Amino acid sequence: MIEVFFDGLGVVFLWLAVEYCLRRETAESLDEASMVPFADDPEVARRVELATGKSVKAVAPEVVKSGWINLDM
Template structure:
């Protein structure tokens, strides 16, 4: 019984992975691979120069200004 459940789980995982990859275009998969470099323009330029792959969108990171967030006593976290 446990072996049957295991193989059903593995089968579901394989079918889901195949469906996910089949519905994604090559361009989408390429952009997902480039995503870790999208927030660093210097690294994005190096990747583009060395591989020729281009980024659809380069994300500019911003610093969060915590002073602009209102202090609500219900949103407290004690470690």
């Protein structure tokens, strides 16, 4: 019986923690955050815009500068 109490207490604590972390977020900021994974690839960003009708603030991929080396770590 005590396990059920602690399980319920854990669920309530998790719910309160998520509510606390998201307290300042708006629907617009959460919607924009959901589009972030598509922002670094302009081709995918365009397809997502066509499919969802939502605009994706795409960022141009980093261009290699002459004399510089891009390292993947």
